Amino acid sequence: MSGPDLELEERLRRLAAAFKDGVEPPATLHVTVMSSTAAPPTLARRSSISRDLSLAAALIAFVGLLAFGFSKLHGLNPAPVKPSPHPTATAIPWTPAPMVLSSASAQLATPAEAATWLGHKATAVDPLLVPGAIGEDYTAQFVADPHSFVVDYSNNVRHATVELAALGVMPNQGATARPTLRTFRGVAATYQVDGATPTAPRTLYWTENSPSHAPYSLTAAGLNETEFWQIADSLKPLTANAGVRPCVAGDLCAAVGHGSGASGQIFNNVLLSNHSASPCRLEGTPQVLLRTTAGRALALSQFSMSLPWLNTPPGPALMAPNLPDPQPEKGVQVGWGQAYLVYSMWDCPANPPLSSVIIVLPNQRGTLTLPADGVAGFSWGGECEGTVVQRMAVAPFVATEPSPIWVDKSPLSVTVKLPDHVRAGQSLHYEVVLTNSSGAPFQFRHGECPSYTEDASSPGHKNLANHELNCGGVGWLGPNESVTFAMVLNIPADTPPGPGPLRWVMGSAYGSAEGRAMLTVTAA
Numbered sequence: 001m002s003g004p005d006l007e008l009e010e011r012l013r014r015l016a017a018a019f020k021d022g023v024e025p026p027a028t029l030h031v032t033v034m035s036s037t038a039a040p041p042t043l044a045r046r047s048s049i050s051r052d053l054s055l056a057a058a059l060i061a062f063v064g065l066l067a068f069g070f071s072k073l074h075g076l077n078p079a080p081v082k083p084s085p086h087p088t089a090t091a092i093p094w095t096p097a098p099m100v101l102s103s104a105s106a107q108l109a110t111p112a113e114a115a116t117w118l119g120h121k122a123t124a125v126d127p128l129l130v131p132g133a134i135g136e137d138y139t140a141q142f143v144a145d146p147h148s149f150v151v152d153y154s155n156n157v158r159h160a161t162v163e164l165a166a167l168g169v170m171p172n173q174g175a176t177a178r179p180t181l182r183t184f185r186g187v188a189a190t191y192q193v194d195g196a197t198p199t200a201p202r203t204l205y206w207t208e209n210s211p212s213h214a215p216y217s218l219t220a221a222g223l224n225e226t227e228f229w230q231i232a233d234s235l236k237p238l239t240a241n242a243g244v245r246p247c248v249a250g251d252l253c254a255a256v257g258h259g260s261g262a263s264g265q266i267f268n269n270v271l272l273s274n275h276s277a278s279p280c281r282l283e284g285t286p287q288v289l290l291r292t293t294a295g296r297a298l299a300l301s302q303f304s305m306s307l308p309w310l311n312t313p314p315g316p317a318l319m320a321p322n323l324p325d326p327q328p329e330k331g332v333q334v335g336w337g338q339a340y341l342v343y344s345m346w347d348c349p350a351n352p353p354l355s356s357v358i359i360v361l362p363n364q365r366g367t368l369t370l371p372a373d374g375v376a377g378f379s380w381g382g383e384c385e386g387t388v389v390q391r392m393a394v395a396p397f398v399a400t401e402p403s404p405i406w407v408d409k410s411p412l413s414v415t416v417k418l419p420d421h422v423r424a425g426q427s428l429h430y431e432v433v434l435t436n437s438s439g440a441p442f443q444f445r446h447g448e449c450p451s452y453t454e455d456a457s458s459p460g461h462k463n464l465a466n467h468e469l470n471c472g473g474v475g476w477l478g479p480n481e482s483v484t485f486a487m488v489l490n491i492p493a494d495t496p497p498g499p500g501p502l503r504w505v506m507g508s509a510y511g512s513a514e515g516r517a518m519l520t521v522t523a524a
Contacts, residue, residue, distance in 0.1 A: 091431050091486040092470055099451040099466035102509040104311050106141045106407040114140035114151050119238045120336055120399055122149040123315030125166045126212045133234035134162065141407050143509055146315035156439030159479055160199075160222030162231060163445070168215050184232070185209075194475070198224045201441070201476045204232055221441035221476045247280035247319055249366025254359065255326040256374040257340060262308075264381020270341040270359065270370070271326035272397075274319035283316035284362035285396045288343045290372075292352045300345060305393040307342055317399035328374075338400040344393045348384035351377075407511045410450075411438035414515030416504050424524040425493035428456070432485045432504055432515065436477040444471045450508030454489050456519055458500045465489055469506065497523045 109117060115130045121144040122128055134153050142151035150165040179192040189206035202225075205217035218235070220228050257269030274280055290298040306313065320337025332340045341359065354372035361367065383389055415433040422428045432452075436442045444450070449471040456463040474483050487504075502519040506512060 091484040092473065094486040094488045095467075095470045096488075097449075097468040097470065099453075100449075100468050101451065102448070102507075104143045104145070104509055106143050106509045106511070108405045108407050109140045109142065110136055111138055111140050111153060112136065114142050115238065116336070117142065117401075118144055118149055118151065120318060120401065121315065122146060122166065123318075124212070125149065125214050126210050127208060127214065127237035129164070129166075129208075129216065129235040129237055131162070131164060131231050131234045132236055133231045138162070141510060145312040147312075150445060152445070154438065154440035155222075158222065159439055159441070160227075161220065161441045161443075162223070163217075163219040163443075164235075165217045165219075166214050167217070185235070201443075202228055204228075219443075221443070221478075244279050244281045244318060246363070246365060247274065247282045247361070249361055249368050251276040251280050251319070252282075252368060253323075253325045254368045254370050255328055256357070256370060256372075257326070257328045258331070259376025261376070261379075264379060264383075265344050266376045266379045267307075267342050267344055268376045269328075269332070270343075270357070271328055271332070271400075272319075272339045272341065272368075273323040273326045274321055274337070275323060275325075277321055279321050280319045281316045282319055282339050282397045285394055286341065286362055287360040288341075288345075288392055288394050289358040289360065290345065290354055290392075291356045291358065293355045294352070295355075296352075298347065298352065298354075300347065300390050300392040302392040302394055305344070305395050307395050307398070310398070314396055314398045317397050332398075332400050333403045334400050335402050336400065339397045340400060341397055342395045344379050346379050346384065346389040346391050348378075348380065348387065348389040351380075407509075410506065410508065410511035410513040411436060411440075411442050412506070412513050413437040414504060414506065414513045416502060416515040416517035418502065418517045418519055421520040421522050422491050423522050424491055424495040424497065426491055428487075428489045428491050428519070430487050430489070430502075432487055433482050434477075434485070434506075434513075435482040436479055439479050441479070442477045444474060445510070448508070450506050452504060452506045454487070455503040455505070456489060456491070456495075456500065458496060461492070461495055463489075463492060463495065491521060493524050495521050497521050 107114075107117065111131075111134045118128060118130065124146040125148065131153075137157065138153040138155045140151055140153050142149060144151075148165075148167050150163065150167060153162045153164075154160070179190050182189055182191055184191075184204060184206055185208065187206050187209050189204055191202070191204045193200055193202045195201065199222050201219065201221040202223075203217060203219045205215070208214045208216060218228075218232055220231070223231070251274050253273050253275050255271050257271045259266055259268045261267065272282065285304050287302060290300065292298055317339035318337070319339060323337060326338060327334070354375060356369055357372050357375060359368040359370075412434045415435065417431040417433065419428075419430060449469045451466060451468050454465045454467075469485065471485075477483060489502075499518050499520045501516055503514065503516050505514045
């Protein structure tokens, strides 16, 4: 047997083995079989009986395997289809984007605790909305400053995540999103669902009809339509802080706190509490005056300063009523309801002894006078050498708060995939797989991609690189879903040959994650 018949028989044998694994035969197979088994033209050489029998046997075997394969396929129960926002079979390309450090770290709390934090931190957001339908079976992670906030509620049992944000950044739209317009909270809102499954990710975003025109977005994954709108309709403003009056001097008790210093600058603290019968609001930057032990007023030119340990300027401090005098030994993390003031002063080279510190509240709301005993003192350092420096730096009032619980561990686990070896002097091309190890859907928040560090250092040879992850096109990851990123790291020519660890560390506002693998370097 030779020619087209031999080729056909060989193709049938290969396809029979493949079809058992569910591989679809090529579309031209049927035509080829029919044309090859049709009656030959009268001018063609007649086939031998052995060839015909062999070809028939091959056809019978193929048809039998075809039927067997279909019986196996029809006996399988189809698995539920979970929408994946990004194909993970192909690695996302590497980009040499520089590292961008997060400006804040997320805090961990219950939904009720998160609402309290937001009420004290996001003081300029008007209205400040929180969802009443989020139960205590959810865990909250949040980042907040006076003008914005993002809070994520996740439930590992229900496999659901809800994100509420007051940001001027529109959430990412999925590839299959179909935005529609509807009325929500009395304004036009955009609603979109990314996918056809009942619990597909969905987003609602709108701008509040308020003096500040606060932009909001509500995003959820793992909730159906009814559950999503139950949470949306439960959004209500926090009213506990509305209409709180400004504090006056007669409401307040002041005490000198423990100061601190850095590089010659001394930070003096004053702690304040409210002993009146009603809450009040303390905000702005006061004027700080000094009086020496000789009875002389010390006139230092004053300017405002920001505090190096605060990421953003503080908002109003909400002072709880009926509190006792401040207790300096407890510091500033004593819970809500009190405030503190920080100032630095220079009077080089005189540095006269002081008898009292006078605090003048903004907007002519009175003065507080307290003894200078315990004041940390004047700042000094290089700028005071051989010159006269006379000035006062004062920061705005800052609210006290409880000790925060920071988010340490990312919900993503890291797997590093390396080639067998890399030659010194060449670039290492490898992959990093990030897997959602939590029980709730995960997304990179509002397109903010985390930074990562690659460390392939060996004794006497440092090899570090820092970049930002190319995650802009990644949407939601369901529980146990993964996404693969391509990585490139230069291996210097003087790297000693042999095995050594490669450490890959990802850091973001929502925790850190680390993966390791052994890298073998061969001689250049």
